[in-house]
Amino acid sequence: MDELRGKYIEAIAGATDEAALEELRLAAVGKKGEVSLKMRELGKMSPEERQVAGPALNALKDEINAALTARKAALADAALDERLKSEWLDVTLPSRPRRQGTIHPVSQVTEEVTAIFADMGFAVAEGPQIETDWYNFDALNIPSHHPARAEMDTFYMARKEGDNRPPHVLRTHTSPVQIRSMEAGGAPTRIICPGRVYRADYDQTHTPMFHQVEGLAIDKDISMANLKWVLEEFFTAYFGTSVKTRFRASHFPFTEPSAEVDIQCSFEGGTVKVGEGDDWLEVLGSGMVHPNVLRAGNIDPDEWQGFAFGMGIDRIAMLKYGIPDLRAFFESDLRWLRHYGFAALDVPTLHAGVSR
Ligand code: DAH
Secondary structure, eight states: OOOOOOOHHHHHHHSSHHHHHHHHHHHSSSSSSSSHHHHHHHGGHHHHHHHHHHHHHHHHHHHHHHHHHHHHHHHHHHHHHHHHHHHHTTTOOOOOOOOOOOOOHHHHHHHHHHHHHHTTOOOEEEOSEOOOOHHGGGGGGOOOOOHHHTTTOOOOOOOOOOOSSSOEEOOOOSTTHHHHHHEEEEESSEEEEEEEEEEEBBBBOOOOOOEEEEEEEEESSSOHHHHHHHHHHHHHHHHSOOOOOEEEEEEEETEEEEEEEEEEEEEEEGOOTTTSSSEEEEEHHHEEEHHHHHHTOOTTTTTTTEEEEEEEEHHHHHHHHOOOOOOOGGGOHHHHHHOBBBBBOOBBBBTTTTTO
């Protein structure tokens, strides 16, 4: 037995891989292994002999099994050490550079506009882009026969056959959100609503989808003077320079009186510069909210009054950041996006500045 022990313990210690260990296991304690065969001989022994040989053989079997397990673990450890040495990785190296995405000028300018109006106490409201014709037209004092409906180049949604209700529309302006927020919050109120709008129109300064920001302020004694101050304050903050405005009498069904607002600019050398020169550029429509519109929003026009305006976001983005063609805004050309886009984590705020 000592001979068997000596032979196997030594062989196991010298085994260099798992296959060799398995061979040794079979040779020693496998079904036909040497230790197993010895155990079979126990039956032929006298009870006295068996009492000595039985436990000794069992102990030998246990010892060999333990040696096999220990050697197997040692081999695995050594293999892992070897791998760790050869597959060494410097985790302190900088990572490979990756292209960062950019914030689209429309998103950037929307953030800028929102920051400025938020500072003046305006909350942001939203409405659906697919509107009923009531919210998009009737509630805004634009009846069916009104020429404004035709002028809007409206996209109509398809209707199911047999459905005679007026079709839904892709909203042609953000003005329907005026009605929705009057209904939801009543008066007094101060909101802006930036968002997508749609009209069937396409050239260098028109795309079928574009962006507006609507403004609405209702209280007991709001006047055109407040509108003028708010807009001048806005343009000065937005363009980062004092900007003269010009209010031109105009007409919108949803305001009375109505004004279109121009900002001071120069057109020298083929580029537009805002806040200097003697030229004017139209940037928004505005006015005092028509009593019919207040009524449509469940607000009593004998008690409340207010101003509203609608401004093109893409238009003021082009002006501020010198972007010549509106159509490129929505072509998703990566070269354009990298050139005109903004850093993702650089959010415009009043304290950090709204201009880049
Ligand atoms: N909804 C108008 C448009 O899309 C813009 C507008 C003009 C909005 C006057 C207003 C407003 O709120 O008072 O052309």
